[in-house]
Amino acid sequence: MDKKSWPLWEVFIRSKSGLQHKHVGSLHAVDAQMALENARDVYTRRNEGLSIWVIPSSQIVASEPEDEYIFEAAKSKVYRHPTFYDIPDEVGHM
Amino acid sequence: MTKSINIAKLEARFQAKVDAEQKIEPKDWMPEAYRKTLIRQISQHAHSEVVGMLPEGNWILRAPSLRRKVALLAKVQDEAGHGLYLYSAAETLGINRDELFEQLLTGKAKYSSIFNYPTQTWADIGTVGWLVDGAAIMNQVMLTRTSYGPYARAMVRICKEESFHQRQGYEILLALSQGTEEQRKMLQDAVNRWWWPSLMMFGPSDAESTHSAQSMAWKIKRKSNDQLRQEFVDATVRQAEYLGVTLPDPDLKWNEERGHYDFGKINWDEFWAVVKGRGPCNKNRLKTRRKAHENGAWVREAAMAHAEKRAARQKEEGIA
Amino acid sequence: MDQAAALLDYVLRLADSNLVLGQRLAECCGHAPELELDIALTNISLDLMGQARSLYQYAAELKGNGCTEDDLAYFRTEREFRNPLLVEYPNEDFAYTILRQFLFDAYNQLFYQALENSSDARLAEIARKSIKEIRYHLRFSAEWCIRLGDGTELSRQKMQTALDDLWDYTAELCTPNATDQTLLSTGIAVDLEQLKAPYFERVEEILTKATLRKPDYEPFQQGGKEGSHTEFLGHLLAELQVLQRTYPGAEW
Numbered sequence: 001m002d003k004k005s006w007p008l009w010e011v012f013i014r015s016k017s018g019l020q021h022k023h024v025g026s027l028h029a030v031d032a033q034m035a036l037e038n039a040r041d042v043y044t045r046r047n048e049g050l051s052i053w054v055i056p057s058s059q060i061v062a063s064e065p066e067d068e069y070i071f072e073a074a075k076s077k078v079y080r081h082p083t084f085y086d087i088p089d090e091v092g093h094m
Numbered sequence: 095m096t097k098s099i100n101i102a103k104l105e106a107r108f109q110a111k112v113d114a115e116q117k118i119e120p121k122d123w124m125p126e127a128y129r130k131t132l133i134r135q136i137s138q139h140a141h142s143e144v145v146g147m148l149p150e151g152n153w154i155l156r157a158p159s160l161r162r163k164v165a166l167l168a169k170v171q172d173e174a175g176h177g178l179y180l181y182s183a184a185e186t187l188g189i190n191r192d193e194l195f196e197q198l199l200t201g202k203a204k205y206s207s208i209f210n211y212p213t214q215t216w217a218d219i220g221t222v223g224w225l226v227d228g229a230a231i232m233n234q235v236m237l238t239r240t241s242y243g244p245y246a247r248a249m250v251r252i253c254k255e256e257s258f259h260q261r262q263g264y265e266i267l268l269a270l271s272q273g274t275e276e277q278r279k280m281l282q283d284a285v286n287r288w289w290w291p292s293l294m295m296f297g298p299s300d301a302e303s304t305h306s307a308q309s310m311a312w313k314i315k316r317k318s319n320d321q322l323r324q325e326f327v328d329a330t331v332r333q334a335e336y337l338g339v340t341l342p343d344p345d346l347k348w349n350e351e352r353g354h355y356d357f358g359k360i361n362w363d364e365f366w367a368v369v370k371g372r373g374p375c376n377k378n379r380l381k382t383r384r385k386a387h388e389n390g391a392w393v394r395e396a397a398m399a400h401a402e403k404r405a406a407r408q409k410e411e412g413i414a
Numbered sequence: 415m416d417q418a419a420a421l422l423d424y425v426l427r428l429a430d431s432n433l434v435l436g437q438r439l440a441e442c443c444g445h446a447p448e449l450e451l452d453i454a455l456t457n458i459s460l461d462l463m464g465q466a467r468s469l470y471q472y473a474a475e476l477k478g479n480g481c482t483e484d485d486l487a488y489f490r491t492e493r494e495f496r497n498p499l500l501v502e503y504p505n506e507d508f509a510y511t512i513l514r515q516f517l518f519d520a521y522n523q524l525f526y527q528a529l530e531n532s533s534d535a536r537l538a539e540i541a542r543k544s545i546k547e548i549r550y551h552l553r554f555s556a557e558w559c560i561r562l563g564d565g566t567e568l569s570r571q572k573m574q575t576a577l578d579d580l581w582d583y584t585a586e587l588c589t590p591n592a593t594d595q596t597l598l599s600t601g602i603a604v605d606l607e608q609l610k611a612p613y614f615e616r617v618e619e620i621l622t623k624a625t626l627r628k629p630d631y632e633p634f635q636q637g638g639k640e641g642s643h644t645e646f647l648g649h650l651l652a653e654l655q656v657l658q659r660t661y662p663g664a665e666w
Contacts, residue, residue, distance in 0.1 A: 030401035038450040147444035158657035158666035171456040390447025396565025
């Protein structure tokens with residue numbers, strides 16, 4: 001086995017002008033430049049991309065699944081959604 | 095005591111989530127056996143893609159027209175991509191690609207037995223595309239709904255890309271079927287050799303399959319081996335008729351009552367022999383993979399060493 | 415040589431170069447040092463094959479009489495192939511693969527850039543399409559030259575060995591022959607003499623970055639463009655052409 005394996009990178013691609021970058025998968029590369037090149041070769045073979053972001057997987061900071069209670073507070077705030085408010089149909093689209 | 099209660103609780107929660115068709119994600123709690131099963135299955139799948147490059151790669155250099163050559167090359171390249179997506183999905187479960195390669199190269203991990211058969215003629219390339227990819231697609235479409243998020247997402251991407259593979263193979267066969275006497279013979283010969291191994295691709299029958307029940311409960315698998323095999327046979331018969339080839343099974347016939355084709359008995363002795371390493375190409379496939387990996391070691395190491403040098407230089411420049 | 419014969423010879427030279435190099439790269443498919451690299455090399459191979467097809471199609475039209483791209487790729491012999499010797503050199507190891515690619519890409523970029531101004535509209539159009547792909551090939555192969563040259567001691571040695579061998583075949587790239595002379599006056603051909611200095615400048619710049627030593631001999635191997643090849647080409651073509659030759663007249 002190799003002494004040192006190539007680090008893992010996460011790949012994000014903007015598929016069309018105006019859209020945000022979206023996570024498409026990961027790959028291995030020795031540095032940022034190779035990660036970009038590999039992402040181009042691996043993830044845009046079918047014209048899927050206009051722009052690429054690569055980020056070392058080890059650099060991603062993620063919330064813990066056990067902490068799902070942190071999202072609870074938002075669930076009860078129904079007044080943040082338009083359907084909470086009653087407007088007569090005659091008023092038209094609002 | 096408390097610990098086992100906790101695990102029971104976690105397991106119940108996990109199963110409830112699976113039952114509710116929610117995806118399990120890398121950081122979610124999961125039973126150790128679920129993780130192990132996934133690593134085994136996803137890596138087997140990844141190895142199959144990578145080893146699968148070899149029988150088809152066998153004809154890239156000899157493809158009989160430039161159009162066929164680029165199509166086959168692009169197809170085999172896709173298999174490398176699919177292997178890569180799947181290794182990445184496996185890596186989210188806490189194992190890295192080197193370890194997975196190691197398991198393949200030492201023979202500890204398995205890959206699809208179908209790739210231990212040789213591609214003897216050009217017609218084999220069409221037949222592999224038609225039957226082997228056709229069988230694989232049945233399985234892969236099912237897996238787009240598998241319970242593990244990264245695996246399901248990899249499968250969505252793979253299925254999208256695979257869609258040209260089977261057509262590519264079938265088109266090769268169409269040309270042969272409309273060709274010379276020799277070409278039609280070549281076609282029938284290839285179908286004779288690939289038909290039964292393709293049916294074996296779905297794995298042992300449900301009664302014999304050791305992992306199936308648990309995998310179904312965890313929704314890793316969504317359909318049984320026999321169910322998928324039947325779907326494959328049903329879909330393939332008409333395609334064979336159009337090509338004017340005979341599928342090498344005298345018992346193959348439409349069963350009005352079942353609404354499916356009946357087919358003959360699979361030679362499971364052959365299946366197990368190939369799984370256990372006695373297929374025509376087992377040794378050579380592994381030898382070839384091992385050679386590529388070993389020959390590439392100096393390249394991988396050099397690239398890493400260069401990146402480290404470059405980073406160190408940049409750091410120095412930053413300080414100065 | 416008349417203009418028509420020279421043009422056909424010229425287009426075939428370009429097509430053959432791409433096909434032969436594309437075939438060499440395709441040999442790596444499934445055997446590269448890492449999966450990402452396998453995919454990258456195949457991408458380059460596919461680009462080259464695509465360019466080869468456009469060029470063969472053009473050559474087939476020039477030939478007329480229902481000639482096809484496959485007739486030209488599959489039914490010409492070793493002595494009829496017109497590619498420079500460099501591209502037929504085998505993949506002895508990955509260092510040869512990368513260096514062969516770099517030494518060719520560096521030339522190819524300069525060449526196709528100039529070919530965009532060819533007075534032959536069809537060639538100019540093919541050049542415009544190809545140049546973007548070639549620019550990426552050069553970026554890729556130059557970067558890998560640097561990585562492997564300036565990587566480990568072992569990788570530097572391997573790269574140096576490959577360079578010492580392949581260097582000999584760089585002479586031919588920028589040396590014009592009768593075909594070039596004939597087409598130069600009408601503005602169809604690229605003036606190869608003009609490429610020589612920038613080519614070696616570019617190559618040496620990357621070799622320096624790669625900590626590789628420029629071989630201390632003058633490269634001198636020639637002949638590919640006139641159909642006089644190394645022993646390697648015959649084997650490559652035997653494999654490439656086997657089905658068409660075995661079953662003449664069959665459609666695939």
